Amino acid sequence: MATPTLEKQPAADTGHLVTVTFRIRRFDPERSADAYWQDFELRIDPKERVLDGLHQIKWENDGSLTFRRSCAHGICGSDAMRINGKNRLACKVLIKDIADVKDGVGTKPVVIEAMKGMTVLKDLIVDMDPFFQAYRDMMPFLITSGNEPTRERRQSPRDRERFDDTTKCILCAACTSSCPVFWNDGQYFGPAAIVNAHRFIFDSRDEGGEQRLEILNDRDGVWRCRTIFNCTDACPRGIQVTKAIQEVKQALITRRF
Template sequence: MTATADATTPAGEVPSFEVTLRIRRMNPEGTSDHAAGEEYWEEFKIQAHATDRVLDALHKVKWDLDGSLAFRRSCAHGVCGSDAMRINARNRLACKTLLKDLNPAKPILIEPIKGLPVEKDLIVDMEPFFASYREIMPFLMTDGPAPERERLQTPAERERFEDTTKCIMCAACTSACPVFWTDGQFFGPQAIVGAHRFIFDSRDEGQWDRLEILNDKAGVWKCRTAFNCTEACPRGIEVTKAISEVKKALNTGEI
C-alpha cells in the first residue's frame, strides 16, 4: 500500500504526486514551539498515490513524520463514523475522500469538526453530540407484553424510515449546522435523524414522547433549512427532509 514511487515505475502502477496537508493542530499540554491549548496550522508534504484517501495521507504523517498527530479512525472504510473532519472547509469522512478529488496542487486544509470542543489536534469531545442523541431516547419503546416471535412489519412500513437507519453517527451533519455552531443548545440534525428513525417505525410506540422532546425550544423549530447537513452527510441521508417530516408530524399531529 505504501510503495514509494521511484525512477523505474512499473507499467500499470498508479501515478504518484506530492501533496501538502495543512493541518489545524492543538496540543493541550503544549509543545516546544506552541503554548498549551494554542491552535495553529502545520504543513506536511507527503508523496501520495491517486488511490490514496485523506486518511492514508494522515497515516503517512503520523507513522513517518510526526507521531504526535492525533486523530480518530477505526474501520477506515466509511462505516464506523470515527474520522469525520473538516477537509477543505467541508465536513467529510477522511476515509471516503480521495486526495485526487481535492485539487492536490493546492494545500489540503484539514481541521477538526466545528462546534464541539477540541481535545487534541483533530479529536473533539463528542459528548455534547451523544448527549443530544440520548435525549431523544434512541431505543424501541413499546406497550404491552413482548410477542413470542419478532415484531413484523411490511416492506412499505420499513421503507418509511429506511433513509434514517443509515446514520453512522459521525457528527458530520451536526457539526456542519450553523445553528448548532451558535450556542450549542440545538439538538443538531443527527439527533433528529435518530428520532426520525424511531418516530416513523411502525413497531415503535414512543413517537409522541420523542416528538414532544423535539417540540422544545432547542428542538426542530431551530432548524433554518440551511441544507448543510444534507450536503455533509457521508451516507447520503436526506437530513433536511427528515427534519421537515418531523416538523410536519408536529404540525399536523399525524405520523
C-alpha cells in the first residue's frame, strides 16, 4: 500500500500585515514595586482589534502579560483599559484607527495602561472590589412591598423609556475611572454606581427610590460630581452618564421621580 502524502499548503498571504508597536505599562508586585514600560513590535492586520494584539503578545511573545477579557464583543466590559490616553474596551478599538498606519508601518505606538484611580494588581488588571461595592451599595435590584405578585409587573413603553439609557451599563468601570473626582478620592461612589441607582430610582415598578436617594445624598454621593463629562465621553455603550447624574440631583432636590 502506498504511503499517503499530504499536499503542500500554500503559504499564507501576509501582504496585508503591518508593523505596529504596542507600548504597555507593566507591573508585577512579585518582581518590583515599580511599574515600567515595555515595547512589543507586532506584525498584524490593521483591521484587528487591540485585544487581538494583546492576545498575540501573550501567546507568542510574553506569556506573563496579564489582562482581563471574556466575550470580546463589547458586552461583558472585562477588557476596559486606558488606550492612547482614553478609557476604552480593547475589543472595540481597531488598530488602524489609532496607530496611524502609513506604508505598512504604524507611525504611532499603541499605548496601553491600566485604568486610573484604581489599585493595579498586575499589568492591566486593577482591583475592582471597591467599584463593585459601590454598585452593591445602590441596591441594584427591584424593591417592592406587599405580597408576591401572581403575574408580571406590567409597565408602559413610556415608563420604560424613562430609564432605558441607564439599563445599558455593562459595569466596565470606564466612566468611573475617567472621573478626576474619583482619582482624588476613591470614596466617591462614582458615575457607574449613580447610573445604576438611576436605573431603579426612575423605574415605575420600584419602591426604593427614597432609600437610594438618601444614600446618594451622602458626602461621597452625587453632589461630588463636577459635571466634567469625562464619564460620558468614556462610556463604550454611549450612555448619557452626566445627564443621568444631573437627573438624580434634580430628584434629590424636588423628590419627584
